[in-house]
Structure formats: C-alpha cells, structure tokens
Amino acid sequence: MHLNWEKAKKDLRNIFRCKYYRVIGKLTYPACILPRTSYIHKVDIASLINRQEVFVSRRSNKICEETFNELGETYTLREDAIDPIDVPNMSLNLMGGRFLEMHLKYVTEGEAAKIWNGVRKIYLSDFMNLYTSLESFCPIYFNLRGIHNQPFIYDKGKSPELTKEMQDFYKILRKRYIGGKSREEFIGEIRLAHVPTNLNYWHCEFKLQGYRGALIDRKNQGWIERLADDIIRNILCANGYKTLPATLAPITKESYIKAKS
Amino acid sequence: MMYLDVQEIEMSRFNEPVKIEMVDQPSGKRQNWIYEEGEYLLTEPFINWESEELLNAFRDIYVDATWQSIEVALPKYFTKNFQILEAGFENELKKYPNYLIHDAEYTKMVFENIAIIVSEFPFTHSAIEFTKKNGFKITLAFPKNKLLMISKSLRGDKLEGMDDQVTYSLFYNKQLIDSDALKLGESKEGFKEYLSL
Numbered sequence: 001m002h003l004n005w006e007k008a009k010k011d012l013r014n015i016f017r018c019k020y021y022r023v024i025g026k027l028t029y030p031a032c033i034l035p036r037t038s039y040i041h042k043v044d045i046a047s048l049i050n051r052q053e054v055f056v057s058r059r060s061n062k063i064c065e066e067t068f069n070e071l072g073e074t075y076t077l078r079e080d081a082i083d084p085i086d087v088p089n090m091s092l093n094l095m096g097g098r099f100l101e102m103h104l105k106y107v108t109e110g111e112a113a114k115i116w117n118g119v120r121k122i123y124l125s126d127f128m129n130l131y132t133s134l135e136s137f138c139p140i141y142f143n144l145r146g147i148h149n150q151p152f153i154y155d156k157g158k159s160p161e162l163t164k165e166m167q168d169f170y171k172i173l174r175k176r177y178i179g180g181k182s183r184e185e186f187i188g189e190i191r192l193a194h195v196p197t198n199l200n201y202w203h204c205e206f207k208l209q210g211y212r213g214a215l216i217d218r219k220n221q222g223w224i225e226r227l228a229d230d231i232i233r234n235i236l237c238a239n240g241y242k243t244l245p246a247t248l249a250p251i252t253k254e255s256y257i258k259a260k261s
Numbered sequence: 262m263m264y265l266d267v268q269e270i271e272m273s274r275f276n277e278p279v280k281i282e283m284v285d286q287p288s289g290k291r292q293n294w295i296y297e298e299g300e301y302l303l304t305e306p307f308i309n310w311e312s313e314e315l316l317n318a319f320r321d322i323y324v325d326a327t328w329q330s331i332e333v334a335l336p337k338y339f340t341k342n343f344q345i346l347e348a349g350f351e352n353e354l355k356k357y358p359n360y361l362i363h364d365a366e367y368t369k370m371v372f373e374n375i376a377i378i379v380s381e382f383p384f385t386h387s388a389i390e391f392t393k394k395n396g397f398k399i400t401l402a403f404p405k406n407k408l409l410m411i412s413k414s415l416r417g418d419k420l421e422g423m424d425d426q427v428t429y430s431l432f433y434n435k436q437l438i439d440s441d442a443l444k445l446g447e448s449k450e451g452f453k454e455y456l457s458l
Contacts, residue, residue, distance in 0.1 A: 069388030071402040076410075079392045080360075146435045229394070230440075233428075237400075238408055238435045 010123065017125040027124070029106060029131055032098045034122045035201040041118030043094065043194040043256050045148070045204075052249050054144045055241070056092040056192065056204055059104045064138040068242050077140065077232075077240030084228035087236075088216055090206040094194065095141065095244060096251040099202035105134045112199040120198070127199055139242075146239040147206070148192050154210065154227040155185045186211040188227075190235060201256075335381065342380035342387075346399065347373070349389035353397075360391035362415045363422075371422050372397060375413055378425060378445050382409070382456050396422070403456050408432040411445070 021027035048054055060067040060081050067081040082090075093099045112130035116122070188210040197203045208216035208227070216224060350372050354365060361368055372389075376399070384401035391397050396415030402408055410430040415422045430440040445452075 069390060069400055071386040071388055071400065071408075074386075074402065076388065076400050076408070078390050079394075079398060080390075143435065146432075146437075150437065233410065233412065234430045234437050234440045237410065238430075238432045238437070 014123040014125045021125070021128065027128065028133060029124060029127075029199065030103055031124055033103055033200050033202055034124060035116045035118075035120075035196050035198070037119065037121055038258055039196075039201060040256050040258055041116075042196070043251075045192050045194055048251065048255055049144055049148055052096075052251075053245075054148075054192075054251075055095045055141050055244055055248060056144065057095050057099070057101065057104060057244075058090070058092050058140045058142070059134070060138040060140050062138060063136075064242065067138045067140060068240070075240065075242045077237045079232055079237060081140065081240070082232050082236060084225050084232060087206070087228035087231050088208050088224065092142070092192070092204045092206065093200065094202045094204050094251070096248055097202055097256060099200070101139050101244075103200075104139055105137060106199075107132050107134060108197065108199045113197050116196040116198050116201070118196075122198055124199075131199065141241040141244050142236065143239050143241060144192055147190060147235055150190050150235050152188050152190060152208075152227065152231055152235070153185055154188055154216075154223065154230070156223045188216065190231065336383070338383065339380050342382075342384065343376055345387055346376040346380060346389065349387060350376070350397075353389045353391050357391050360393050362396060363419060367419055367422075368397070368415065371413065371415065374423070374425060375399065375411065375427065375445060378449050379411065381449060381453055383453075384409075384456075405458075406434045407456060408435065409452070409456065 018027060018031070045054075062081060067078060068075045069078055093104070108127075108131045110130050112127045188208055191207050191209060193205050193207045195203055195205045208231070210216045216227070350369065354361075354369075358365065379399055379401065382401060382403070384403055386402040388400045389397060390400070392412070394416075396413045398413070399411045400408070401411070408431070410432075412428045412430075413422070414426075414428070425445040426442065427445050428440070428442045429445075431438045
C-alpha cells in the first residue's frame with residue numbers, strides 16, 4: 001500500500017510537471033512515442049515482416065535535394081547521404097505505429113538514448129534536458145523488403161585466427177584448404193532489430209551479422225568501412241524512399257501491446 | 262550528322278585483330294582508341310586524327326595489315342540518352358564541383374567514355390551523382406522495375422581511370438540481383454539484351 005502511494009505521488013508529480021513545462025514551452029517532446037509498461041519489450045520484427053510491408057525512417061542532415069536522386073516516379077538515395085561509419089547499428093524508427101515523421105526532429109542524448117529495459121516506467125519529466133529539436137531535416141524511409149535478411153559478402157583481410165578457423169572447418173569437411181590468399185571472404189546478413197530506448201519505443205537498429213552470427217560492430221577498421229560502402233551501394237541506396245506509401249498498413253496493436261492475462 | 266559519332270575500324274595483323282575505335286565527341290574532338298584483343302594498346306587516345314591519317318600511320322607500322330571499316334549501328338535513342346546524361350553531368354558539376362577528385366575536364370572525359378556505352382541502354386530515367394570518396398555514379402531506371410547503378414572510381418592515377426572499368430549493382434524490384442566489377446564495354450551487349458527484355 002505504501003509503495004502504491006509512492007508510485008501515485010510520482011505519477012501525479014510527473015503529470016503536473018509535464019503540464020507546467022508544456023504550458024511555459026519548455027517541454028515539446030511527444031509523450032506518445034515513449035515506452036510503456038503495457039508494451040511488449042521487443043517487437044518480433046521477423047513475424048511483423050512476414051505479415052505486412054514494413055518501413056523504417058531515419059533523418060538525413062542534408063537537404064532533400066542532396067539526399068535523393070529522382071528517377072521518374074521513384075527515388076534512390078545518394079551515396080553520400082549516409083556516412084559509412086553509421087551503417088553498423090544504424091539508428092532507425094519503426095513506422096506504422098505511433099512514430100510519425102514529425103517526431104524525427106527530436107534527438108535524444110545520455111540517459112534518454114539508453115536502451116529501455118522493458119520494465120522501467122518512463123517519466124518524461126525525468127528527461128527534461130536530454131533532448132534537442134532540429135529546425136530542419138530530410139526524412140529517409142527504408143522499405144525492409146529489400147533490406148532485412150539481405151546477404152552481403154565481406155573480407156577482413158588476412159587474419160591468423162580466421163585462417164585457423166577455416167582450416168578447422170575444411171578439415172571437418174575433408175576438403176583441402178587452399179591457403180595463401182590475401183583475403184578471406186565471408187557471407188553475412190543485415191537484419192533489423194527492435195531496440196527501444198528510454199524516450200523512443202519505436203527505435204530500431206540495423207544489425208550486421210557476420211560469420212557464425214558474430215555481430216559486426218561500429219569500429220574504425222578499414223574492412224568495416226569497405227563493407228559499409230558496399231551495403232550503402234548495394235542495399236540501402238535502392239531501398240531509400242522520400243515518402244511513405246499512402247497504402248502502408250498500420251502495425252496492429254497486438255504486435256506491441258501485451259496481451260491481457 | 263549525328264550528335265556523336267562512333268566508328269570502328271578493324272584490322273588484322275598475323276590474323277590477330279587490331280581495332281581502332283573512333284569517337285567524335287560533342288565538343289568536336291575526335292578520340293581514336295586503339296586496342297588489340299580487347300586490351301587498349303595505348304592508355305590515352307589519339308586526339309583529332311582523321312581516320313585516313315591514322316590508318317596510313319598504322320599501315321606503316323603494320324605493313325602486313327588488312328583493314329576494313331565498320332560503321333557501328335547505334336540505337337535510335339542513343340543521341341537523346343547521351344544528351345540527357347551529359348546534361349545530368351553538367352548539372353551535378355554546377356552543384357557539387359567540390360566533390361571532384363580530379364579536374365573537371367578530365368572527369369568529363371572519363372564520364373563521356375562511360376556515357377557513350379551506357380547511352381546504348383534503353384533507360385527511361387537517369388541520375389548522375391558525384392561521390393566524395395570515389396568519382397561518379399550513374400543510376401539508370403528501366404521498364405519492368407529494373408535498376409542499374411554504375412560507379413566509376415577516379416581514385417589514384419589519372420591514367421588508371423581512363424578505361425571503362427566500373428562497379429555495377431543491378432536491382433529488380435529494388436532487390437539486388439548482382440554486383441561486380443568489370444569492363445563495361447566488354448559486357449555492353451549482354452546488359453543491352455537483358456535490359457531490353
């Protein structure tokens with residue numbers, strides 16, 4: 001009973017503070033995109049894609065003319081619209097739910113941008129100075145049909161660890177390992193993962209899964225930059241859109257709201 | 262007279278084919294490329310030589326050569342396509358001259374060498390972009406949701422960039438079908454056939 005009273009006090013204080021800050025214009029962040037304890041911690045992206053067309057969005061800091069190529073009725077993304085360093089774990093927003101284009105202008109930082117643990121009740125008033133709002137930006141939409149589960153080929157240059165791994169693999173297969181190559185090629189896969197943050201339930205990331213499912217992470221290594229360039233050229237440029245299709249079906253509530261027991 | 266004229270002259274020397282490709286640029290310059298068994302003999306073209314003049318010079322070198330002139334048949338849309346690509350290049354040059362790795366004249370010459378090949382493809386829309394890192398990229402849209410992206414790297418020595426070595430990415434319904442590096446001229450007919458289907 002004591003705990004509930006404490007919770008109720010915190011809820012009321014949050015409501016009062018948010019109302020007050022909104023009136024004086026100090027709070028503009030949209031409450032509708034916050035994670036809620038009634039939400040499923042992580043949306044099952046694979047089953048969502050099986051059911052419907054899925055788009056994600058991202059903000060380009062360039063003007064639209066410098067972000068897209070126009071080809072009649074369709075668009076492609078200009079290669080320089082995305083920085084290769086942003087490709088591993090690229091930040092995105094799942095569309096079709098409560099996240100709208102106008103929410104793209106908010107940039108979170110610190111605790112606000114940290115991953116939501118699925119149980120924490122989020123009080124917007126606790127994150128007052130942890131976001132900024134951009135004046136202008138150009139939205140980029142990606143159609144996941146041409147991106148999710150797309151394979152890519154990459155090489156990491158010559159590495160003794162990988163050479164040994166390949167030799168072991170070939171031994172098991174009773175095939176002869178032909179060494180001496182300057183590079184070893186592997187096949188990886190790009191996937192969308194739902195990674196809700198404290199101030200944005202709809203936050204997602206592109207994950208690059210390499211050999212044996214190892215995550216290819218954000219590091220300033222030459223081979224990752226080459227891989228990121230390939231992904232931009234071969235996967236992202238063709239699947240970048242200027243607007244969302246008018247026929248895009250909304251994400252059903254069952255996909256993100258917990259079933260009542 | 263065509264806006265841009267391409268002729269090929271084939272010679273044979275000890276039964277080995279030697280080819281001269283003469284390209285009249287819209288600028289009025291004539292480039293003469295000489296190659297043997299698909300390999301360019303010289304890394305730079307002879308500029309502004311008349312074909313007779315060039316052939317006479319070659320007759321002196323290849324005394325045993327026999328030759329014949331072949332007029333290359335170009336698709337009807339070739340000139341229009343080339344003009345569209347060239348306008349796209351000029352537009353990009355106006356907007357992003359700071360993206361150029363080398364000088365504009367050299368970049369345009371390399372671009373035109375690629376554009377001459379690409380103009381034979383039956384595209385419906387095109388986009389040209391300079392890329393900060395590499396050089397330039399030509400994106401072409403075709404009927405039946407086919408998309409072809411051709412990237413030309415201009416990194417390194419100027420002479421290295423003069424050939425038609427490119428990286429392409431081919432998409433159907435925006436999904437990648439194939440991506441590779443190749444000499445575009447050698448695969449031109451294959452691309453034309455597939456893209457016309």
